Amino acid sequence: MLRTARLVLRPWRDEDLDPFAAMSADPEVTRHLLPLNRTGATAWIERQRAHEREHGFCFWAVEIPGVLPLAGAVGLYTVAPPMPFAPAVEIGWRLAREAWGKGYAEEAARASLDFGFARGIPEVVAFTRPTNTRSWRLMERLGMTRDLADDFEHPRLPPGDPMRPHILYRLSSLRWQTEHSPSAAGANPSAGA
Numbered sequence: 001m002l003r004t005a006r007l008v009l010r011p012w013r014d015e016d017l018d019p020f021a022a023m024s025a026d027p028e029v030t031r032h033l034l035p036l037n038r039t040g041a042t043a044w045i046e047r048q049r050a051h052e053r054e055h056g057f058c059f060w061a062v063e064i065p066g067v068l069p070l071a072g073a074v075g076l077y078t079v080a081p082p083m084p085f086a087p088a089v090e091i092g093w094r095l096a097r098e099a100w101g102k103g104y105a106e107e108a109a110r111a112s113l114d115f116g117f118a119r120g121i122p123e124v125v126a127f128t129r130p131t132n133t134r135s136w137r138l139m140e141r142l143g144m145t146r147d148l149a150d151d152f153e154h155p156r157l158p159p160g161d162p163m164r165p166h167i168l169y170r171l172s173s174l175r176w177q178t179e180h181s182p183s184a185a186g187a188n189p190s191a192g193a
């Protein structure tokens with residue numbers, strides 16, 4: 001379990017299914033994602049539990065104590081082939097609409113990056129559709145950088161699918177430790193988001 005100033009990132013509980021299924025059915029939340037029905041949401045949560053058992057991390061449930069028992073999911077996940085940049089560890093985020101615009105995703109992402117880099121992950125990637133401005137702006141606030149040569153077509157979507165084009169951002173442990181972690185930002189006020 002990770003704690004930040006305003007959030008708790010924790011393992012998934014059975015009672016998270018209803019709010020997670022509700023946010024996963026919200027067209028605004030899933031505008032740039034594949035929507036999940038209730039069965040899909042159940043399977044998604046089970047995948048997080050299995051991944052955490054195997055790797056010690058996952059896209060954790062994000063709780064805002066006293067405000068929202070489940071605000072969404074933020075965390076780390078392993079990426080396997082056929083993704084062109086695999087093997088890798090990605091950071092991802094998905095919040096209920098009411099939790100947008102408050103800095104919660106960035107706060108949870110910073111805690112996830114601290115967790116991953118402290119455990120020796122050398123690089124974390126993130127990917128999204130070019131039209132998902134909120135998501136790639138967050139990547140940039142975290143100090144992640146895009147190389148146009150890394151742009152890719154999502155291999156699990158059919159050619160011609162409008163959701164197929166993706167952009168990739170990367171962040172090395174070294175860059176995080178020296179420029180963007182809270183301690184680095186404290187040491188150098190010009191660094192950080």
Ligand SMILES: CC(C)(COP(=O)(O)OP(=O)(O)OC[C@H]1O[C@@H](n2cnc3c(N)ncnc32)[C@H](O)[C@@H]1OP(=O)(O)O)[C@@H](O)C(=O)NCCC(=O)NCCS
Nearest residue numbers: 029093094095100101102103104105106127128134135138
């Ligand atoms: C992507 C997503 C997580 C981004 O959420 P977000 O709330 O925009 O991101 P942040 O946590 O970084 O918050 C930034 C906003 O909070 C504001 N904010 C308010 N209080 C803040 C605080 N204390 N600290 C930081 N930012 C704060 C910022 O000014 C910024 O506002 P803006 O959107 O008007 O520019 C969210 O849009 C989402 O869940 N989308 C749907 C799912 C999805 O597409 N996921 C990505 C798949 S690749």
